Amino acid sequence: MTGRSGDWTDLGRAWTAPFPGGVLLAAILSGTVMSGTIMAARAAPDIRLAPHRAAYDLTLATIKGGDTVSASGTMTYAVTDACTAWSTQQELRLQTVSRSGGVTSLVSDYATLESKDGRHLVFRTVQTSDGRPVTRVMGEATTGPSGGEIHYTQPVPHSVTLPAGTLFPMAHTAAIIRAAGSGAPSISPMLFDGTGDDGAQYTYVMLLGWGGPPSSSGFPALAHLPSGRVHVAFYTPSSHDMRPDYAIGMRYFANGVSDQLDMDFGDFTMRGTLRSFSLGSVPPGGDRHRC
Template sequence: MTWWPLLRGIVARAVVAGPMLGLVVVPARAAPAMAPAAGGAVALAPHRAVYDLTLAAVTGGDTVSASGTMTYGVTDACASWSTQQQLRLQTVSRSGAVTDMESDYATLEAKDGHHLVFRTVQTSNDQSPSRIMGEATMTPSGGEVRYTQPSVHTVPLPAGTLFPMAHTAAIIRAAQDGEQAFSPMLFDGTGDNGAQYTYVMLLGWIQPPSASPYPVLARQPSGRVHVAFYTPASHDMRPDYAIGMRYFANGVSDRLDMDFGDFRMQGTLRSFTPVTAARRC
């Protein structure tokens, strides 16, 4: 699964209206670092996954109830990864007001890390949708994002910025190499102001069998991961939002933990289906 987020990260940013409470503490705002180059290639698995989202804790604020679903799919398009993600979330306030939020996100990411096409559409209580669309390119010296919505503008990307699937692969590679933390830049197309800092904590890497009802996942090594997301221009040591999950070596994730500030939700993998390529590349 990607972040944006993705995980990878992708989910929290799509629905958050305010600052998030972090799951991790970063000792200092340092320059971003790429994942270690050691280790072999990560074999990410095309698949479709559906997650049930349930309220785990309320820590203050106005929200008293929250539930939802998230559907995520990734397919192998030969030279690219195609991803689609849909999030449906309903919250209830102390006054009884119900808010229904939806987020639809899609990307086409070149496997060489040089190009990303992205689209994010968000709605709340059937209001007019907000859209973020465009494409990003990367070279060894840096890159840029060319937005077409919500307005036409260009934002530079620093050297070393990763796109979502590459970010997932970097996390798994670092875990396999025994790293405890690293801090890559991420651009996932869920915001209109360019890349984010991410701080990734790797909480061990366990060899199979892994506890999972799906045999293909039980045969995979796995480990817990926490990812905190920061706005580069901010001097606040608190992350904008943070997520946790268990990653399998093939890029599939379960046991999601999403911190929305005044409440936290858990994501349980309801269904998992491997996806076979429709044609040979």
């Protein structure tokens, strides 16, 4: 999952992970996993992310001020194993009601193609408000041990440098799961997910416990997996504010699937409940690691 909050342009950055989907804080927060360790997590043989499709119902949890008095929505997230890459599609639909009674329908359509070695990402984000286009972000990016670069084609063609150690969404998920399984209390990798045209984000990830199966999940394919709670905060590199732009909590399973979402948009928070879930197919031959 991915994310920042604020106006609707930022709401599309709500999950990469998660989904969910990238810290100036790295210098002052403890429990950090250094970039070399994070880079190694990309190819970790013990991290087996699963192709799947998940649908979530979003309900209003709390109102903390501002103009929004009601919110509801849905989110679908699909991961497809494309042999040498992961293809992801996420659609977030949110309806909010203001204090004056105005209703706004917000849609974020997000798609990526990420190489399994974690070094190349093609991305597209399209956001609309009441059917009117708000923003469109497209391009591709590369990253590696010494850094990388983003080449945007929309909204305006331009390039942005990526710092060394920056992770793309699926690699970010793998890094979280590996750190949780090793008992680390937190990590702080940089993330680029393709939801904004201003480059990478800082993330601070708190790992709140990792336990073996069975879990309380009602889906048998998940109940037999190790799982644990995770809290991810997202920060703008240029900001000196200790408050995150966006934060999300979730339960992660060892295959990268999430449930029990807590999404903080600043003025209000929403709870995400996993309504339906199915595992996807692997490439021909039956082995997703040999195509």
